[in-house]
Amino acid sequence: MGSRHGSAGTIRKRSVMIDGHKTSVSLEDQFWESIKEIAAEREQRLTELINVIAEGRDRANLSSALRIFALNHYKQTQRR
Template identity: 50%
Template sequence: MIRKRSVTIRGHRTSISLEDEFWQALQTIAGARGVSLSALIAEIDENRRPDDNLSSSMRLCVLEWLRSGKGL
């Protein structure tokens, strides 16, 4: 199921729609890295290309994490 969540990134409120599994994976990644989910999202936002969609960039973050062999 796709869930829409509101987050604040550098003082700007935005909504992000992602499947539950991606939200759970991002929470796991944030925990493994010792950062909050908000901090992880802000980092993803900061590092994405200007034309890239934030939701897509978040999915790619999960994919890169899995490809690195770190697992979930």
């Protein structure tokens, strides 16, 4: 899988299944780890959480939707 380096971290392309169709997302390692942690907190499989996020996105690409989901999750956690 390809990767790019930058100040925000390594971006890796990963394959995921959305509604039974294979697609790819390009995501920084830190966001990928965050999505995995959130899935574990919710006692969901990673693919289940990604499908929920994909279904709820507003025309945003999946990579952006995953980043925004993780950011919002941690912002809400800080408010508690």
